[in-house]
Amino acid sequence: MSFACFLVVLIVFSNDRLVHASGCYTSIISFGDSLADTGNLKGLATIADELYPCLLPPYGESFANQPTGRCSNGRLIIDFLAFEQGVNYAVAGATALSASFLEAKWTEKSVNNASLQTQLSWFQKSLPSICGNTSACRDYIGRSLFLIGEIGGNDYNYPLLVGKPIEEAESYVPLVIDTIFSTINEVIDMGAQTLVVPGNFPIGCSSSYLTTRAFLNEERDPSTGCLIQLNEFAEYHNQMLQSRLNEIRELHPNVIIMYGDYFNAAMQFYRSPPEFGFTNGVLKACCGGGGPYNYNTEARCGYEPATACDEPDTYANWDGVHLTEAAYKVIFKGLFEGTFTKPEFRSVCHASESQVNIGSSSAM
Template structure:
């Protein structure tokens, strides 16, 4: 069932955001996030319960079991990259947009808002529906999410005013990851790769337009992730199981063609970001290299503590990769591993908290961002233990 973020009356529920101030060390006191299941911290969960539709499998345990000890709407056993970022910036409680709308909890707004929704695409749902591809979860594309933010902002301050600009200048904008589902849904629907390749320029242009819109509103620091190496996804390894030996990377066991496709998307995205930087030299537009940050543990899983490897799902429906399209993680007939920290893959499509932690550290404490995030926020450190209580309250 399609879920839209736009139908809720927003102006009546929002009040002035607390004005954030930039730390002397260059860090931020607010996060504004857009994206899909790699960043959704509870939006789809609240939309589903409000609409009284049948909740999907990831709204139940074992999702969330490792850290939150309950299913929060995150597609993992625990925290996501956005959670680790919030911890590093002083235990920020980044509220899901839907929670803010439903509870009118004004105390959390100043620390940030998350618009990301499980299943979200960069392109509008009408684009995919016209091609016979239907999203089972949401129609909250990047454009829908951005429009929700603009309406919210208009209820807070005069657009492009100094107040609005100050708010955005002091915020870290997370623009995704977004675009992965523009490929995932068509691939699962059986669309040919030649058709998928024609989508890439449209997706990149949509992301670039959203970035430029945020800059026009006053944003000064935006993190824009690329796609993960989808050829290493347990879902696709299962779908294409039995492909010829030449289809696999002998060093990782990943599907070469799919990873090349992800690289193509990322190259085009980086070209677009370079052009945006030239137009806006006073804005920090940071490329987050999810692909190569993740390839570290796909190449050497044991080195990062993933003793059960990088390709087999912790939670799933058995088979060569413990994944079955008909038996989702959480299904009564599915199995869940004893120690998710020893696995990279959680449920076939998503990763474990341990894997997301490695990616986070590589990006925000390492060298996998361009320009390096650490040069802008040098004191960004992981404070997971201290942030436990704060995160649990914001889920």
């Protein structure tokens, strides 16, 4: 908890502003893992005197021409949202479940102590420095857009990436969903009015899983090359999450809760790579240490002798686990400009913006 203040990273988003969501909300509050971490692990690792691949070149080469702490060659989904202010509590490697729970299950693993509940605690403790008194903070929270995740992927990685049966990871799903459910309810109790809650990606298309689970000879989708059972597992998580979100909507009918369909937003380019400019494919990593999918646990991106491709925008996969900026941009557009949020973000945002304009006019 001594790192709480340090980990509050104020984020100013890029000039490539595709969705001017700042016209609908005053700020964004983000929780999650490496899919949303814009630099928190970098600060934490500096304190802890540890080194992580995402903090080394060639990470960040397409954005700041240096590592920024983002686990990609460039920007993430959150970077394309047009906010001039916000606070990001996401940390690469974070889990939904507590580190103590997972370490008890996996004694040989050291789990990042930045779980979803820990991030929520950081948020609660940092509020006085952000917005002042209780009344002002409740107003600030109510005018902010909350991004709750994606979270839970790392909880499943522990058993799955070492070849354990999918059934073992499935036993974690209700616990992960309960944790997300609890966090959503807590931020709503604090005054949150608008939330985006993403589901899981089609992990069966990940270079890391295609490589590390190859010995299991699991069935692959002939149209995409992705592992069928792993994608079905991701959909199981997503279906359970959506069911619980419906429960929350019934409990809080005046709160807008959008499900972010990361799975199908990503499946667009797994099904039709050339349509989205991925002429070098979507399953093979741009940065890696060789092998059929350019993913090698002994030579991960950032460490020698791994190398990066010359044209990362023509790849969907960056390092075997994370995607390229180009892939994240496609997913962003599908979510925030397209139809892959339920209800659609663009309609919710426009309605919110209209209410703000009406309120401003009447105040005059």
